[in-house]
Amino acid sequence: MTIEIQPSINLKTAIESRRAARSFKPDLIPPAILIEILRLGVRSPSGYNLQPWRFIVLQDAASKEKLKACAFDQRQVVEAPVVLICCGDRRTTQTENIEAVIELGKAAGGMNDNLASYLRQAIPQLFENRPCFESLETWTNRHTMLAVAHLMIAAQSFGVDSCPMEGFAAVKVKEAFQIPEEVDVCCLLPLGYAAEPFKQYGGRFDVTQVYYSENYGKPLQVEI
Amino acid sequence: MTIEIQPSINLKTAIESRRAARSFKPDLIPPAILIEILRLGVRSPSGYNLQPWRFIVLQDAASKEKLKACAFDQRQVVEAPVVLICCGDRRTTQTENIEAVIELGKAAGGMNDNLASYLRQAIPQLFENRPCFESLETWTNRHTMLAVAHLMIAAQSFGVDSCPMEGFAAVKVKEAFQIPEEVDVCCLLPLGYAAEPFKQYGGRFDVTQVYYSENYGKPLQVEI
Incomplete structure (x- = not known):
């Protein structure tokens, strides 16, 4: 039997009601809901479908204590029943992953020999020439954060709160x-x-403060 | 009169049905829907609420032609009725923006003098020490892509398709x-x-391929 799990909260409400949770109850996330959140998170798009995101799922108290010591002692890290360490793997730019993505596309029906040949040529070129980013660190973060947003919004739509944190020491x-x-x-x-x-x-800056019209710096005129 | 606009597509369907659109019809996005998408996009969270994202909204044919020449001649850039150039402004790390964020928090009710003093000290420290990123380019991309995901999901939930693209020459x-x-x-x-x-x-890699358990590289055991 397959149980179809549907979100209980609509998208607009999920986006508008979400706040970073600074403290968590000890209540566990039901496993079926957690898996559904994780699954929807990685439906996020990525350039050439390379999917560089990788996540470490912490559920053990000892792991969370270890992370707290790397995260300026912030308590939400040990209180939350699940903590994701959201990573981007630079090695996904390499041949092994390109071939895995091609195989995946074949299985999904969205791949043919021409496209595969194109990918084998175009992807290494992208990382050699880097027309749209300076560092691989930028490229991994760019994609991983798309998935993180999917995770947060999916979680919220199931009534699960989250707390995106950049308060950590990466080296540790x-x-x-x-x-x-x-x-x-x-x-x-x-x-x-x-x-x-x-x-x-x-609060958030007004739409007219962060959206420009046709050129950088020219405020968008909002007329409805 | 205020008209409350609600998404017509549920979150799970929006995430699962979204595909990068390679070609667009000439149909325009109704202005009220467009503004609602733009507004929901920037409800995205950011570290210390600094909101470094800025977007240039292209609606003029001439602007889109200009962009196409910077985007390897990809046709979706001129076909789509609206194209966003999604940017991250490194200058938002500076005093002027920190003070603007403090004012915003005061207006929204989520700011007091202690928090303001803390932010004036902690934010410059973050960018001096950079414990969680190497380059400012990474930091701007990290946040801007969170907002881009919000935009994409919000758009899809209103039946508006999108096409996130990294095929462009940033310098141009x-x-x-x-x-x-x-x-x-x-x-x-x-x-x-x-x-x-x-x-x-x-296709997407299976949950067990991109989620690890407790340590990097140890596949997550999925038991429901």
Whole structure:
């Protein structure tokens, strides 16, 4: 029997009601919900479908204590029932992963020999020429954060709170969790059920302050 | 009169049905829907609420032609009714923006003098010490891509297709759209209504291939 799990909260409400949870209740996330969140998170897109994201899922108390020591002692890291260490693996730019992506495409029906040949040529060129990024660290973070946003929004739509954190020392995290040199730690993401005190909303800049029209710096005119 | 606009597509369906659109119909996005997508996009979180994302909204045919010449001549850039040039501004790390964020928090009710003092000290320290990133380019991309994912998912939930693109030459885009030196171009995001041919699904690695348990490289055991 397959049970179809549907989100209980609509997208707009999920986006608008989400706050970074600074404290979590001890309540566990039901395994079926957790897996569904993890699955939806990696439906995120990536350039050439390379999927450089990798996540370490912490559920053991000892692991979370170890992470807390690498995260300026912030308590949400040990309180949350699940904590993701969100990483991007630079090695996914290499031949082995390119071939894995081609195989995946064949299985999904979205790959043919012409496209495969194109990918074998175009992907190494992208990383040699880097027209759209300076460092591989930028490239891994760019993609991993797309997936992190998918995870956060999917979680919220199932009533699961999260707390995206950049308060960590990457060198320590990498050492503590046997993360290879070529892998970047992009953020931490505790998941669970928020406890009080809830963080207050800090506000957002107005649409006309962050969206420009046709050229950089020219405020967008909003007329509805 | 305020009209409340609600998404027509649920979150799970929006995430699962989204494909990068390689071709767009000429149909325009209704202005009220477009503004709602833009507004929800920047409800994305950011470290210390600094909101480094900035977007140039292209709607003029001439602007889109100009962008196409910087984007390896890809046709979706001129076909889509709206194209976002998604940027991250490194200058948002500076005092002027920190003070703007503090003012924003005061207006939203989520700021007090202690927190303001803390931010004035902690934010410059973060960018001096950089415990969790190597380059400012990484930091701007990290945040901007969170917002890009919010934009994509919000768009899809209103039935608006998108095409996240890293096929562009950043140097050319910056020159063509008067983007300052300190601003990074993170991706392009055409928005509109997909035309055939639709791109086929390339597949995704299994949850057990990209999620690890407790340490890097140890596959997650999925038991439901």
